[in-house]
Amino acid sequence: MIPDFAPPSADALPLWAVWTGDPLVDQAGPWPAASGFSGKRGEICLLPDASGGLAGALLGLGDRAQASRHRFVLAHATALPARVWRPILPEGLDxxxxxxxxLLGQYRFARYKGKAYDGPQFTCPDGVDAAPIRAQAAGEFLTRDLINTPANDMGPDDLEAAARALAKEIGAAIAVTAGPDLLDANLPMIHAVGRAAEQAPRLIDIRLGTGGPRLTLVGKGVCFDTGGLDIKPAASMLLMKKDMGGAATALGLLKMLALTGAADRMRIRVLLPVVENSVSAASFRPGDVLTSRKGLTVEVNNTDAEGRLILADALTLGAEESPDLMVSLATLTGAARVALGPDLPPFYCDNDATADALSRAGMAVRDPLWRMPFWDGYEPQIEPSIADLDNAPSGGMAGSITAALFLRRFAEGSGRYVHMDIYGWQPTAAPGLPKGGAGQGARAILAALPRILP
Incomplete structure (x- = not known):
């Protein structure tokens, strides 16, 4: 589905969005009160005309004083009858x-069950530039579709096919290095993590734009994570189709950048290390010491901490061009979820101006992020006795921070580096956010880039 607004139409029915206690409720006559409508969040009141047909509708926004709690409340409007509606928005609503x-409320994942969205359509609200809104929704829909698709239909081959399709759509160049060629290309840790799977590991490299500052996105693409030989319990595997959520979010952001024209003023590179972390005789082992592209050796103390290994080689490759900004997006640690929950991904950045721009943009566009520290005092935890680095420090404390510190070692050389430890999943349905795959951080980055890379 391509999200879009309905064209303006004389037949479009008015849809008034109202706060609780808004005088407009009374102006609509006695019908709303008689129907029990008060403007609570998500309430809908259909308004009849004199002949008993539809004259319009009211949609409750809730208490104006608590507006900051409610994300995408207008998505409730997708419960209206399947007509074309003209939104009329009150003062104080973004x-x-x-x-x-x-648009986000119209998303349906209908590949295996059910049907695509066939509900109401909406004209673009007055005063809104529709093009960037469409672009954001289109990128988010791509991310959700990729994450929601199970691993039997979204393995490394399929994720590569999706990346190639997007590259063709937006006119980007794409190159893929796979299987034993990863060793020849000096990407040994990507190969080590993915070599046990039936579908070969690979590095997908997409480029768009020919001038301006350099932006490099690195997205973790573990299409399924068994945990490797340190195998996960069955219950912990249930959501592991989403372990490629970083790659899916990077592709969604690339689509947003292309469709909004932001790609016209910068040179964008997207690096996606794509693997399955599987179990076979070829699996890498606990206790193995791997040599990375950067030359740093890594002791594998847990094969279930594989994401940072594949990201390390991709970050090293990206840093070799000294981009002005490099961002890694990864469903990396459970520690991040324990600390901040599913809605609020932590991010790490040593540059205060860049971090401030991301924090402010994320809050402004309802794609929130929370800055966490690259805490140098924890560096010794990632330094084992027999290798340069440890992929899984013992003790279990500060897991998201130590993972970020590990990645920073490989991002050296980029102008500025940001790491986002995203969840990539909506555990319970909310307005505009159905249960399932979810992009996180992409819209915040899109909104912050004019300040970060002017």
Missing amino acids: RDEAALAL
Whole structure:
């Protein structure tokens, strides 16, 4: 599905979005009160005309004083009858967010069951530039579709096919290095992690743009994670189709950058190390010492801490071009979820101005992020006795921070480095955010880039 607004139409029915206690509720006559409508969040009141047909509708936004709690509340409007509706928004409601909510609420993952969205359509609210809203929704829909697709249909071959399709759509160049060729290309840790799987490990390299500052996105693409020989319990594998959520988010962001025209003023590179962490006689082992592209040796103390290994080689490759900004996106640690929950991904950045821009942009566009520290005092924890680095420090404390410190070692050489430890999943349905795959951080980056790379 390609998310879009309906064209303006004289037949479009008015949809008034109202706060609790808004005088407009009373102005609509006695019907809303008689129907029990008060403007609570998500409430809908259909308004009849004189002949008993539809004259319009009211949609409750909730308490104006608590508006900051409610993300994408206008997505509730997708429960309206399947007609074309013209949104009429009150003062104090973010129009861009409201417009995006109307599109995000139309998402359905219908590949295996059910049907695609066939509900109401909405014209673009007055005062909103529709093009960037469409672009954000299109990128988010791509990310959700990729994450929601199970590993039997979204293995490394399939993720590569999706990347190639996007590259063709937006006119980007793409190159793929796979299987034993990874060793020839000096990407040994990507090969080591993925060599046990039936589908070969690979590094997908996409380029778009010919001038301006350099932006490099590195997305973790573990299409399924058994944990390797340190195998996960069955319950912990249930969501492991989403372990390629970093790669899916990077592709979604690339689509947003292309469709909004932001790619016209910068040189974008997307690096996706793509593997399955499987179990076979070829699996890498606990206790193995791997030599990375950077030359640093890594002792494998847990094969279930594989994401940082494949990211390390990709980050080293990306840093060799000294990009102005390099961002890694990865469903990396459970520690991040324990600390901040599923809605609020931590990010790490040593540059205060860049971190401030991301924090402010994330809050402004309802794609929140929370800055965490590259805490140098924990560096000794990632330094084992027999190798340069440890992929899984013992003790279990500060797991998201030590993972970020590990990755920073390989990002040296980039102008600025940001790491985002995302979840990539919506555990319970919310307006505009159905249960399932979810992009995190992409819209915050999109909104912050004019300040970070002017």
